[in-house]
Amino acid sequence: MIELNQINYQYDDFKMHFNMQIAAQEKVVIVGPSGAGKSTLLSLIAGFIFPSSGQIILNNQNMTQTLPGKRPVSMLFQNNNLFDHLTVEQNIALGIKPSLKLTTFEKQNITDMLAKVGLSGFNERYPNQLSGGQRQRVALARCLIQHRPILLLDEPFSALDQALRFEMLALVNHICDEFDLTLLMVSHYLDESLDNFSRCLVVDNGKIIFNNPPWQLHEPKNKIIAQLLGLPLNKN
Numbered sequence: 592m593i594e595l596n597q598i599n600y601q602y603d604d605f606k607m608h609f610n611m612q613i614a615a616q617e618k619v620v621i622v623g624p625s626g627a628g629k630s631t632l633l634s635l636i637a638g639f640i641f642p643s644s645g646q647i648i649l650n651n652q653n654m655t656q657t658l659p660g661k662r663p664v665s666m667l668f669q670n671n672n673l674f675d676h677l678t679v680e681q682n683i684a685l686g687i688k689p690s691l692k693l694t695t696f697e698k699q700n701i702t703d704m705l706a707k708v709g710l711s712g713f714n715e716r717y718p719n720q721l722s723g724g725q726r727q728r729v730a731l732a733r734c735l736i737q738h739r740p741i742l743l744l745d746e747p748f749s750a751l752d753q754a755l756r757f758e759m760l761a762l763v764n765h766i767c768d769e770f771d772l773t774l775l776m777v778s779h780y781l782d783e784s785l786d787n788f789s790r791c792l793v794v795d796n797g798k799i800i801f802n803n804p805p806w807q808l809h810e811p812k813n814k815i816i817a818q819l820l821g822l823p824l825n826k827n
């Protein structure tokens with residue numbers, strides 16, 4: 592689970608304040624205007640930055656000051672997830688053993704994880720021999736091999752075409768179920784991909800202004816938020 596209690600964070604004069612609770616194994620999408628604070632919210636949970644006040648509770652432990660490597664969290668970014676001079680296997684190995692000196696058991700784990708993301712047999716390829724979707728699958732495998740229960744995705748599929756993006760979302764959905772993960776994903780898309788998620792957070796101007804199932808965005812009482820997001824208005 593993820594609990595942010597009265598978190599305050601500030602970049603120059605841009606102030607952010609986050610308060611939320613997410614249960615274990617929920618699938619949450621985060622949307623909102625550019626510059627609203629979505630990536631900052633993920634960075635606070637991952638521990639890349641620290642709040643000026645408030646508490647971050649992850650799986651019932653106060654981790655407000657815990658370094659990223661010690662948190663039960665792995666994070667996948669939009670770009671720059673792979674090292675070009677390392678093979679697929681080595682890139683994934685970085686998630687578990689930065690020395691890259693792998694045991695037979697660890698090599699087998701990587702091979703099994705590659706199968707789960709649909710890349711069996713790709714161990715010895717280099718990133719420049721992969722498509723964009725395949726590269727993000729490798730980066731996803733590196734997150735998953737750490738077996739951390741909270742997965743944060745910062746728009747990792749937005750460079751892919753729509754069919755591939757939907758395919759990757761289905762894969763993430765399936766993997767989250769299989770590994771019992773809690774998922775938080777920033778997205779710029781407000782299409783049917785929202786149906787993959789049980790909850791939607793709308794971040795605007797450094798605050799969470801909506802925290803409900805995605806379909807509720809279409810309810811008349813949320814018209815102002817729907818307009819802010821540029822959602823087509825429900826004609827019923």
Ligand SMILES: Nc1ncnc2c1ncn2[C@@H]1O[C@H](COP(=O)(O)OP(=O)(O)OP(=O)(O)O)[C@@H](O)[C@H]1O
Nearest residue numbers: 602603605623624625626627628629630631632794
């Ligand atoms: N390192 C930084 N130094 C100063 N200001 C920053 C820094 N990173 C982000 N900001 C500012 O903080 C605000 C929130 O940024 P953030 O990246 O969290 O927004 P976002 O909602 O993820 O935006 P986008 O959808 O465009 O990626 C923005 O106004 C941004 O300019």
